[in-house]
Amino acid sequence: MFRSVPAGCDMTNARSLHHPSSVAPMAVLSTARLALRELRLDDAEVVAGYRNDPAVSAMQDWPLPYTVDHYIERFNRRGGGHLDLAAGTNLGIEVDGVLVGDVYVQCNDGIAELGWTLSTPAQGHGYATEAAAAVVEWLVRHHDAHRFHASLHPDNVASARVCEAIGMAFEALTRLNFPGRNGWEDDLHYAMTRADWETWVSRPRNRPDVVRLVELGPHNSSTYRRLTTHRSQERLVAPMWASYEHALFPEIIDGAPVVPWMRGIEADGEPAGFVMLADVTEHHPEPYLWRLLIDRSHQRRGIGEAALALVADRLRGDGHRTLMTSWVDGPGSPRPFYERLGFVPTGDIDDGEIVGRVTL
The missing domain is CATH 3.40.630.30 (Gcn5-related N-acetyltransferase (GNAT))
Incomplete structure (x- = not known):
């Protein structure tokens, strides 16, 4: 051994x-x-x-x-x-x-x-x-x-x-x-x-020509549920089953349940990732990037960045000017990824995670 x-x-x-x-x-x-x-x-x-x-x-x-x-x-x-x-x-x-x-x-x-x-x-x-x-x-x-x-x-x-x-x-x-x-x-x-x-x-390693956000439903939810990260990333990114569970049974924050907005991420026609926001409500006035997962076989292709650009376009179109998220620090942390996209730590810590905000 x-x-x-x-x-x-x-x-x-x-x-x-x-x-x-x-x-x-x-x-x-x-x-x-x-x-x-x-x-x-x-x-x-x-x-x-x-x-x-x-x-x-x-x-x-x-x-x-x-x-x-x-x-x-x-x-x-x-x-x-x-x-x-x-x-x-x-x-x-x-x-x-x-x-x-x-x-x-x-x-x-x-x-x-x-x-x-x-x-x-x-x-x-x-x-x-x-x-x-x-x-x-x-x-x-x-x-x-x-x-x-x-x-x-x-x-x-x-x-x-x-x-x-x-x-x-x-x-x-x-x-x-x-x-x-x-x-x-x-x-x-x-x-x-x-x-x-x-x-x-033989997996694709190039930056995809087309990245789309696709609605999830009975026709494709099981396909996206099979997306996985690497095992070493599991402490940093929730698995798909957990995201589905949290969307079905959202937590209560500031007296009201969080409202999930989720999409599959498609790269050149192939399921490659998943994104979920805590949408804006009367009780939650600022959009929050709740989950972002890129499948292990599609990482390092620029798909996460392209997907967040589409999310930002949608939020700007709805009149929003900022987006918040949080991340775990330590080996393999996504912090460099988020900071490269303009997220700045706010100084707050939420459940052990660093909170960051980006201006759209």
Whole structure:
């Protein structure tokens, strides 16, 4: 079992395993920014350095302190640098010739387990995502892998986001399943099949030509109900079933129930998101952006921004001059998105969320 710490791939230099043996040298996999290679004996000090960093080792299970001798023993036990997918191996991640981390991969009978470790200065640049995506493609193209999975600490949001970025989806939370340094811990599991990966890499990534707000009714409500965010975003965005429930049974604010106004978001004819306002009433004089959800397969296409522009047009047409919303702070927070659109924090906190307002 392996836990992870926090693009297209040029496969022309990849060399498949020699058969029947599963042990063979591996040529470099090159991506836009990275080189992935077999680890060497002279990498010992670098690897020990970042594995001893508390920020890197906090949610891992390797021995501490992690010494050069630990690295050498493990290096020799795993074949002296030769790739053995069946036993599991680590590929070094290089940026401009400098080793900054490694990717773990084990593959048996077409089922691959992945993990990644990056030095602290290398985190936050997308290197783990780029490296993991390259390894997945290599395993699909050259080793007929049909399933991929990763396990991680439930608090490891950064690694969860890497899993999601390469196409994996949350599969399970197993309770007290992982032998951590301080006792048994919960374990978070992400996975995807080869078909899932093929769907993910072929999804549309361009900005859509046409974004529309569509009325919801019996003909399409179940379709929009199936829209989902990434699992790591669930603490930031309510799921569709909750939005439907809150629209059906709205809360009472200032002595009156909130009046929902909701629309599906369609991108080039395909259901891609959902938006819901708390509409203006006698008791609620200012419109409030209650929900905004973009499906995991349609994110980073500018759809949310386009949908809010349509909402703003509707509100301006009704004579409104401001729109309020609120967001959760923390890793992955939508705050940068809202501030880019002109929302400014009011200084108020509502149920732990930062309240913001934009002038239309």
